[in-house]
Amino acid sequence: MNTVFAIMILASLIMLVVVSPESAFSIMISGASNALTLAFTLIAIYAIWLSILSLMEGIGLSKALNKLFRPLTKKLFKGESDLALEYITLNFSANLLGMGGAATPLGIKAMECMQDGSEKATDNMILFMVINSTSIQLIPATIIGLRSAAGSNAPSDIILPSLLATLISTVTGVILAKICSKLRRAKKHKEVELPKQPLFAQVRK
Amino acid sequence: MSKYILPVFIFAVIIAAFIKKVPVYDNFVKGSKESISLILSIFPYICAVLIAVELFSLSGLNAYLAKIMSPLLGALGIPDELCELLIIRPLSGNGSLAILEDIYKKYGADAYISRCASVIVGASETVFYVGTVYFSTTKVKKLRYAIPISLIACYIGAIVACLLCRIM
Numbered sequence: 001m002n003t004v005f006a007i008m009i010l011a012s013l014i015m016l017v018v019v020s021p022e023s024a025f026s027i028m029i030s031g032a033s034n035a036l037t038l039a040f041t042l043i044a045i046y047a048i049w050l051s052i053l054s055l056m057e058g059i060g061l062s063k064a065l066n067k068l069f070r071p072l073t074k075k076l077f078k079g080e081s082d083l084a085l086e087y088i089t090l091n092f093s094a095n096l097l098g099m100g101g102a103a104t105p106l107g108i109k110a111m112e113c114m115q116d117g118s119e120k121a122t123d124n125m126i127l128f129m130v131i132n133s134t135s136i137q138l139i140p141a142t143i144i145g146l147r148s149a150a151g152s153n154a155p156s157d158i159i160l161p162s163l164l165a166t167l168i169s170t171v172t173g174v175i176l177a178k179i180c181s182k183l184r185r186a187k188k189h190k191e192v193e194l195p196k197q198p199l200f201a202q203v204r205k
Numbered sequence: 206m207s208k209y210i211l212p213v214f215i216f217a218v219i220i221a222a223f224i225k226k227v228p229v230y231d232n233f234v235k236g237s238k239e240s241i242s243l244i245l246s247i248f249p250y251i252c253a254v255l256i257a258v259e260l261f262s263l264s265g266l267n268a269y270l271a272k273i274m275s276p277l278l279g280a281l282g283i284p285d286e287l288c289e290l291l292i293i294r295p296l297s298g299n300g301s302l303a304i305l306e307d308i309y310k311k312y313g314a315d316a317y318i319s320r321c322a323s324v325i326v327g328a329s330e331t332v333f334y335v336g337t338v339y340f341s342t343t344k345v346k347k348l349r350y351a352i353p354i355s356l357i358a359c360y361i362g363a364i365v366a367c368l369l370c371r372i373m
Contacts, residue, residue, distance in 0.1 A: 001337070001348065005257055012260035019265055031259030034299075035252035043244045050243070051236025055218050058227035097210070105243055107339045119346040126351040129339055133295075133332040133355035134362060140327030146306060147323060152314035158323045161369040165328035169362025176354045 045101035053090070053102065065089050076174070077114075077124045084113035088128060098137045107132055123181035130173040135166055243342075250337040258297045267292055282367050286318050290325065291363060295332035295356055302326070317370060324366035329359040 016024045056062045066073075066086040073085045073092075080088070087110035094103040107128070114125050121129075140162050148155035222229050261267055271288035278288055286308065294301045305326050312318045332355045336348060 001352075004352075005253070008257045008261055012257075012264040012266045015264040015266045015269065016260070023263075024260075027259055027263045028256050030263075031256035032252050034259060035248065035255040038251060038255070039244050039248045042247075043240050046243055047237040047240035049236070050239045051233040052215060052218055054232045054236050054239075055222045055227060055229065058232060059218065059221045059225050061218065061221070099211075104338060105240075107335075108243065108247070108342055111339050111343050111345075115343040115345060117344060119344060121340065121345045121348050121351055125340075125343075125345065126349060126354070129335060129348075129351045130355050130358060132339065133330040133335045134358045135328055135330040137327065140323075142302070143305070143323050143327045146302065147309070147314050147319075150306070150309035150314035150319075152319075154315070158320060158327060161320075161324045161366060161373050162327040164369055165324055165362045165366040168365045169328060169358045172361045173354060173358030176357060177350075180350045180354065 042101075042104075046105050049099070049102040050105055053106070056090075062086055062090055065093060069093075076127065080114060080124055084110055087113060091128075091132070092136065095132065095136050096138050098139055098141050103132070123177070123184070127174065127177045127181070130177045131170060134169040134173045136170055137166065138163065247338050247341045250341045251334075254333060254337050255297075258293075258300065261296065262293060262300055281364050282371075283363060284318055284321065284367070286312070287322055287325065287363075287367075290322055291360070294326065294329055294363075295359060296334075298331040298334065301331075320370045321367050324370055325363045328362045328366055332356055332359060 013024060016027070053062075063086065066082070066089045069089045069092070070085060073088050074080075077085065077088060087106050091103050091106040091110055094100075094106055110128060111125055114122060114128065116122055139159060143158065143162075144155045147158070219229055222232070267289060270292055274292070275285045275288045278291065279285060283291065290301060290304045290308070293304060305322050308322045309319050332352060336352050336355070340348065
């Protein structure tokens with residue numbers, strides 16, 4: 001992340017020095033104030049969703065949802081606690097219904113439950129992020145809204161292709177993430193097994 | 206139809222809470238409080254990312270990269286006009302919506318390009334934003350293979366999107 005970030009800023013600055021050096025600083029300020037505006041909007045959105053969420057926990061709705069999806073989430077996220085699975089389920093439901101505002105705080109909570117205290121992301125955390133970044137929305141409401149505002153004759157005819165494209169990208173992401181975690185585990189196994197062999201030979205002698 | 210889902214859902218939750226004697230007001234106070242502390246912890250990440258994104262798109266680097274990458278993307282069946290959108294999509298949600306609107310204006314909302322662009326935006330997420338915000342309250346510093354795989358998956362989705370728009 002540090003490298004990507006530094007390269008992005010450096011390359012942009014080089015470009016700006018050539019084109020319009022005087023605007024560099026004001027662009028950075030406008031980026032930061034975009035963040036400020038976004039943060040204020042998000043406080044409002046999360047305040048409502050986190051309230052409804054804690055009500056959902058209170059009436060047992062989140063536990064019920066968890067029970068419903070557990071066969072699937074348990075298989076995908078092996079070895080995670082019940083609480084983590086509950087947040088994962090809720091995050092997926094919110095994403096499917098297109099409630100992005102609700103999905104983010106849930107995703108953050110799910111990540112907190114999944115962390116193992118180390119500085120490296122676990123395989124399950126990565127899988128969770130991959131699924132979240134391929135968007136599993138059923139109906140892309142924002143885009144349909146934009147299309148109809150732009151005067152489209154059939155604004156919702158993108159629903160089916162979007163759904164298929166999302167499905168394919170999510171499945172690809174899950175498969176790739178699983179392959180990567182298997183590869184790493186295989187590598188770890190080898191490292192553990194190697195010192196065992198001479199030991200075994202010694203015992204035999 | 207879909208506009209009724211949200212209010213009905215919230216109504217049902219509050220009614221259920223009322224019946225089960227879950228304190229509604231207390232929970233709203235608690236949720237709002239949590240919201241502020243959540244934003245306080247994710248704001249530094251959002252801010253850093255958005256500064257870089259703003260520099261990236263306003264310096265013209267984005268358009269420049271799009272020009273360089275267009276032959277490669279063309280070979281994968283993605284039209285030239287969408288290169289800029291594809292580059293900004295994983296970085297900024299608002300940025301990609303702005304480009305999407307430009308595309309609608311330029312080509313009309315029902316053109317092939319516009320439909321492709323809509324499906325690409327609808328079937329992907331702001332990968333870098335998800336990566337920074339989701340991990341922001343954990344101790345995790347190394348995301349390992351998370352971002353490359355997310356990007357690959359999103360771009361495969363984009364290729365499929367262009368293909369689907371041609372046949373559907």
